[in-house]
Amino acid sequence: MTAAALALLGLALLACAEEPDTAPTPGAIPSGSSAKPEIVAMLRAADDAPYHAADAGGRAWLERDEDQLPYSVVSTPDRFRIVFEVGPLGIATGGGIYLQVSPFWDWSTPQTEVSDALGYTQILVDDPSIEFRAATLDQQLLGIEVTGRALVAGERLEILYGAGPAGAMTDRYAERDSPFWVAVDGDGDGVRRVLVDSPTIDVRPGPARTLLFQVPSVARPGDAVRLTLAFVDARRNTAIDFEGEVRFPDAPTGIELPEVLRFEAADRGTRSIEVRVHEAGVYRLVAQSGDLRVDANPLLVSAEGPRVLWGDLHGHTNLSDGTGVPEDYFRYARDVSGLDVVALTDHDHWGMLPLAQHEDLWEEIETQTRRFHEPGRFVTLLGYEWTSWIYGHRHVLYFEDQGRVYDSVEERYETPQSLWKALADAGEPALTFAHHSGGGPIATDWEIPPDPRFEPLVEIVSIHGSSEAYGAPGAIYDPVPGHFVRDALDRGYRLGFLGSGDRHDGHPGAYQRDPPEGGLAAILAETLSREAVLEALRERRVYATNGARILLRTALAGHPMGSEIPVNETGTLSGSLYLSVIAPAPLESVELVRSGRVVDGVDLEGRMEVTLMREVEGLEAGEYLYLRVLQRDGGAAWSSPFFVTE
Structure with a gap:
């Protein structure tokens, strides 16, 4: 087996105004970055590989024994019989069959x-004249090399994965159609190709372990508000078999809550109901099922102030390097996480079947995005991730039903400028967002100014950690100094902040508290529509959290967050800075960041709600200001900056 052969199967399994005139030379590597040109070279080599007609020849399917269920269960040893039948052109001596289990x-x-x-695998053949050599080649990758005579059309072999007493451990995350990728090198030249119809199995969740309870953060007196309740297992998979009751103890006056909410088998672990609120105030609702008692995020009922739409605009499924199928991704976002806005952003060229090369996969994403879009109830956005291993990853969002995948591996779309030009030429509303800019898989190359037509925001936090600033709380792993969000602001880029999950577990909107891991976008918009979301994002009326549903309001000299505020006739800006926070957990502190430095802070002493005013003086053109709020449990929120202009 050649190194090239291994790479070609495992290539996707290593993992996420004026037009700017700064244009890098195509193929150039930014200095001081974490660029990985070797990955781009590997992907291009795979695209250019000389496939033989016998590569990917044959078919494979999964057979279950009589004593087995037709599905698996999360985190449970199991046994899998994968049958492979040789295709019409056979498999030459030196060729092989490969099993890639999901990593x-x-x-x-x-x-x-x-x-x-665990994982012991046997290869079974009916004809003793078939000779082979099987070996583990890489992470979850088994190679079966034909060492004797060539295999002829119709011959079969069985791959018994989990053949020993320990079995093979299944994934921790539930999903439908979890793939067992089978690939074939038919002519023995070291190049193999994946069977697009490789076998799959459903992996079902475990028993209910906890209850998630989400409510809107803002409503008006007299509104009908939606309560979202979902039972999940230990890994936050939807507990689809749960049946039981939920009550709402200590229900406050001013809101109409049912005495009992019944979960039937047909509910598959989730319920969504509307209740009416009549009186202004802060509501902290509690749900109880048996001994399980959970709090919802706080609900502010007020006639004043903007509404908050909670969104997760970045995540993956098994169409690239994640778990689950698009349909279940959108359903989880709506019915479990209780999100208002969601986007699925599978990679353009980072998966067993690259999205950019398989129109049927992109069409499936388009179909499910349209299917779940329900203005006024649930907004879905079409998107994908432009996965540049040179300039940094960006996800692209469209605000209509259709869009195109511009492949970062193609030379004509390999730079951010070429991506933005393609979007401009297409003439459809779209936005791009740099993410994990401070390090992690790859840092963002801030030498290239973000195009303000398409990139008014940056993803400051996700499952990877915070890219706010080097050394800041919860900072991203593998940090690269000079590539954080503050570094971009210090260059004069006017970027608002949002969070999103970048989750690969099929759980958009999920929040892990210990340690805090996640990301959400709090979008300030009065109506739940694509048009309103696009307007708010373009105007930077958005703030970021690491998953905690913290309600944050702020204004400087009467201007909302994200604003560009001109100096006065003296060349400076002074004014009152207003802050209001309503948190789901005790608050640790609030800090004021001015032009790259923390210049003020308040110990919030565990309070759950706080309102503060500060006078800010002597701001000059080119400065920026934002607020960072921390909870004692690690939950955090960042306001979009205020930008001082001439």
Whole structure:
């Protein structure tokens, strides 16, 4: 087996105004960055590989024994019989068959060495004249090399994955159609190709472990508000088999709550109901099922102030390097996380079947995005991730039903400028967002100014951590100094902040509290529509959290966050800075960041609600100002900056 052969199967499994005139030389590597040109070279080599007609020849399917269920269960040893039938052109001596089990997240690596260990795999053949050599080649990758005579059309072999007493461990995350990727090198030249119809199995969730309870953050007196309740297992998979009751103890006056909410089998673990609120105030609702008692995020009922739409605009499914299918991704966002806005952003060229090369996959994303879009109830955005391993990753969002995947691996779309030009030429409303800019998989190259027509915001926090500033709380792993969001602001870029999950577990909007991991966008818009969301994002009326549903309001000299505020006739700006926070957990502190430095802070002493005023003086053109709020449990929120202009 050649190194090139290994790369070609495992290539996707290593993992996420005026037009600017700064244009890098195509193929140039930014200095001081974490650019990975070797990955781009590998992907292009795979695209240019000389595939033989026998590559990807044959078919494979999964057979379950009589004593087995037709599905698997999360985090449970199981046994899988994958049958492969040789295609019409056969498989030459030196060729092979390959099994790639999903590397996301806990599947056992198939191995042939230790019979009583997890992942032990046997290769069974009916004809003893078939000779082969099987070995683990990489993460969850097994190669079966034909060492004797060539295999002829119609011959079969069985791959018994989990053949030993320990079985093979299934993934921790539930999903439909979890793939067992099978690939074939038909002519023995070291180049293999994946069977697009490789077998799959459904992985079902475990028993209900906890209850998630989400409510809107802002409503008006007299509004009908939606309560979203979902039972989930230990890994936040939807507990689809749950049946039982939920009550609302200590219900406050001013809101109409049912005495009992019944979960039937047909509800598959989730319920969404509307209740009416009559009186202004802050509501902290509690739901109880048996001994399980959980709090919802706070609900502010007020005739004043903007509404908050909670969104997760960045996530993945098994169409690239994540878990689950698009349909279930959108359903989880709506019915479990209770989000208002969501986008699915699978990679353009980072998966077993690259999105940019398989129109049917992109069409499936378009179809499910349209299917779940319900203005006034739930807004879906079409998107994908432009996965540049040179300039940094950006996700692209469209605000209509259709859009195009511009492939970062193609030379004509390999730079941010070429991406923005393509979007401009298409003439459709779209936005791009740099993410994990401070490090992680790859840092953002801030030498290239973001195009203000398409990039008014930056994703400051996600499952990878915070890219706010080097050394800031909760900072991203593998940090690269000079590439954080503050570094971009210090260059004069006017970027608002949003968070999003970048989750690969099929759970958009999920928030892990210990340690805090996640990301949400709090979009300030009065109506729930694509048009209103686009307007708010363009105007930077948005703030970021790491998943905690913190209600944050702020204004400087009467201007909302994200504003560009001109200096007065003296060349400076002074004014009152207003802050209001209503938090789901005790607050630790609030800090004021001015032009790259923390210049003020208040110990909030565990309060859940706080209103503050500060006078800010002597701001000059080119300065920026934003607020960072921290909870004691690690939850955090960042306002979009105020920008001082001439």
